[in-house]
Amino acid sequence: MNAPTPGFNRLNPLDRRADALIANSYYEASADRPLADDPMLDGALEADVCVIGAGFSGLSVALECRARGLSVVVLDAHRPGWGASGRNGGQTLVGFAKDEIIERQLGLDGARAAWAMSVEGVALVRERIERYGIDCDFTSGYLTVATKPKRVPNLRAWMESASQRWGYTRLSWLDTDEVRARVASRNYLAGVYDPFSGHLHPLKYCLGLADAARREGAQLVAHSSVIEVVRGVRPVVRTARGEVRCRFVAACGNATIGDVLPAPVAARIAPIPSYIVATEPLGKAADALIKGREAICETTSSSTISVCRRTIACCSAGGRVRLERRPCN
């Protein structure tokens, strides 16, 4: 587990940093990978669809294509779950970080449609866990909490917009006593409870999707970085040691895909700092801190969002991570 992922691209600084971080991550230490990695690409393969990237996106595409009878090859530069899908906060939530902005951009009907899609997304995760028997610690329940008096009315207004404007009616309001009964923190002044959203172990979920994709007949290939996609009626996806000739290419390589995609797409990939921290094991104390084991998100300022669940905290803060002595940290 301490060795760098074989085949990683030493020229890509994102890859290099990620490999160092992943080697000893809590997620890798608490998930079971298959004893042997999927084979590398060596030679030529034919498929209806070639998927680049074995994260949530690529594996979901593979499952959907297999369900429609298409043959699928999934190529990953590393192995399933190496990317963000194997090391994110695991929060499985409806809605968006900035719903008002979404409505401003898309209009009311667009915002309602986007919300409906996000609800479908959570439903799909739940359905896949059930259908493929994925053991990934999924836990229902999500709290959005206000930490400052002035944010309480904003939170209430957001909840009312969610039900009255964007069509999501499962939320309920928690006053100070109610939110503190759920989370042992004096910092929280009010909250919104969502019983449908939740959280999971992202690497276990991703490895479960990979397992399902293999069982459904997709061919997974590891340690095979795509270096070129030759576009055309029959695209060819090339790695250093082989190629996949296909009808369709699904590019699901996320931020580290490099210059494989056409320039206008590559130009739209921007770095956004985001961090994950795992606590030391808290034992029984953890149950007293968040009794219902909900995921929690506190909106601390317009530019900083910090989210947490029992063992994991993550934060995007314009390049800085801020840790405080709080029960859920």
Ligand SMILES: Cc1cc2nc3c(=O)[nH]c(=O)nc-3n(C[C@H](O)[C@H](O)[C@H](O)COP(=O)(O)OP(=O)(O)OC[C@H]3O[C@@H](n4cnc5c(N)ncnc54)[C@H](O)[C@@H]3O)c2cc1C
């Ligand atoms: C710190 C952090 C916390 C997050 N927290 C949450 C959260 O709590 N809830 C939530 O819903 N989302 C969260 N996200 C976002 C979520 O993780 C991503 O949206 C999701 O995992 C993206 O999945 P993906 O399959 O598109 O990409 P990835 O999981 O990144 O997969 C891309 C794959 O493509 C492969 N690849 C890249 N380039 C190539 C190439 N040239 N050839 C072959 N393979 C290639 C990589 O090896 C990788 O395995 C978080 C993200 C981060 C970084």
